[in-house]
Amino acid sequence: MDTAEVITQFAKMLENLDRWLETATAFAEKKKFPPDVFAQARLAPDQYELIRQVQSACDAAKYAAAYLSGQKAPSHPDTEKTVRELRTRIQTCLTYLKTFKAADFNGAEERRVAPPWMEGNSVRGDQYMGRLAVPNFFFHVTTAYAILRHNGVELGKRDFVGIKNWSDLS
Amino acid sequence: MDTAEVITQFAKMLENLDRWLETATAFAEKKKFPPDVFAQARLAPDQYELIRQVQSACDAAKYAAAYLSGQKAPSHPDTEKTVRELRTRIQTCLTYLKTFKAADFNGAEERRVAPPWMEGNSVRGDQYMGRLAVPNFFFHVTTAYAILRHNGVELGKRDFVGIKNWSDLS
Numbered sequence: 001m002d003t004a005e006v007i008t009q010f011a012k013m014l015e016n017l018d019r020w021l022e023t024a025t026a027f028a029e030k031k032k033f034p035p036d037v038f039a040q041a042r043l044a045p046d047q048y049e050l051i052r053q054v055q056s057a058c059d060a061a062k063y064a065a066a067y068l069s070g071q072k073a074p075s076h077p078d079t080e081k082t083v084r085e086l087r088t089r090i091q092t093c094l095t096y097l098k099t100f101k102a103a104d105f106n107g108a109e110e111r112r113v114a115p116p117w118m119e120g121n122s123v124r125g126d127q128y129m130g131r132l133a134v135p136n137f138f139f140h141v142t143t144a145y146a147i148l149r150h151n152g153v154e155l156g157k158r159d160f161v162g163i164k165n166w167s168d169l170s
Numbered sequence: 171m172d173t174a175e176v177i178t179q180f181a182k183m184l185e186n187l188d189r190w191l192e193t194a195t196a197f198a199e200k201k202k203f204p205p206d207v208f209a210q211a212r213l214a215p216d217q218y219e220l221i222r223q224v225q226s227a228c229d230a231a232k233y234a235a236a237y238l239s240g241q242k243a244p245s246h247p248d249t250e251k252t253v254r255e256l257r258t259r260i261q262t263c264l265t266y267l268k269t270f271k272a273a274d275f276n277g278a279e280e281r282r283v284a285p286p287w288m289e290g291n292s293v294r295g296d297q298y299m300g301r302l303a304v305p306n307f308f309f310h311v312t313t314a315y316a317i318l319r320h321n322g323v324e325l326g327k328r329d330f331v332g333i334k335n336w337s338d339l340s
Contacts, residue, residue: 150214
């Protein structure tokens with residue numbers, strides 16, 4: 001499970017997330033309520049709403065790809081207000097992730113990573129990825145999924161992992 | 171982010187999960203309700219309750235360690251009914267995970283993995299890990315966390331990742 005493979009999996013999960021938002025939009029249309037009710041939905045009053053969960057998932061993937069390849073991450077301002085805009089944000093992130101080739105991550109595991117919030121300190125790339133980027137990324141996509149499930153959207157575990165049968169794993 | 175590192179991170183997340191359950195128990199005692207209300211809590215009527223989320227997180231970690239090292243996974247029957255028993259289940263899983271040394275996972279990425287549900291088929295170890303075990307594991311720990319947050323337990327993102335500052339990453 002090298003770095004390029006993890007970034008590919010992040011992209012796959014973002015594509016799944018986009019499909020959940022599509023399903024949520026269709027559910028809202030069927031039930032005749034505005035789909036952007038979902039945009040503001042949250043599981044606890046002091047937890048991020050769907051908008052910030054999606055933005056945070058995108059950023060976790062974007063920064064992991066940038067840091068582990070030694071690039072500067074592009075700015076994707078957090079301006080989204082609607083489910084439609086969130087889907088565009090996901091596409092913007094996916095377009096960025098797809099600019100990378102596996103070779104861009106050569107040596108990524110040993111690369112020193114120094115995000116601004118570390119205030120001049122750094123950690124090894126594999127530690128950044130395994131201990132922070134992966135848990136963070138899956139936290140936000142799973143919480144986005146949970147917000148939709150909690151609000152009645154018909155999704156199941158296969159929609160989460162995006163795998164219908166074993167052959168989708170290869 | 172080699173296989174041994176992923177298994178170490180799974181163990182760390184299970185230790186975090188145990189702390190969330192400890193926090194939830196203290197919250198229940200303070201509010202004077204039975205902590206096992208949490209055991210049956212869920213976010214949607216057709217989604218797993220906390221008990222099965224915790225069992226599934228443990229199993230995702232257990233099977234990943236067993237399959238990627240070529241071992242047979244021990245049986246951990248799903249008999250838990252209480253939060254206390256869930257915490258014991260987590261310890262049982264952690265004890266198993268800690269029997270592994272990094273060398274047990276030499277060649278794990280290329281190892282063929284053939285869970286029974288693949289009905290005689292197999293996938294490469296790194297594909298099993300990155301496309302199935304990691305998403306599944308984080309799905310269940312995050313959903314367990316979300317169930318507790320939704321029910322008022324005072325937890326935050328730092329409790330989720332188990333990192334207080336950058337130096338915890340090294």
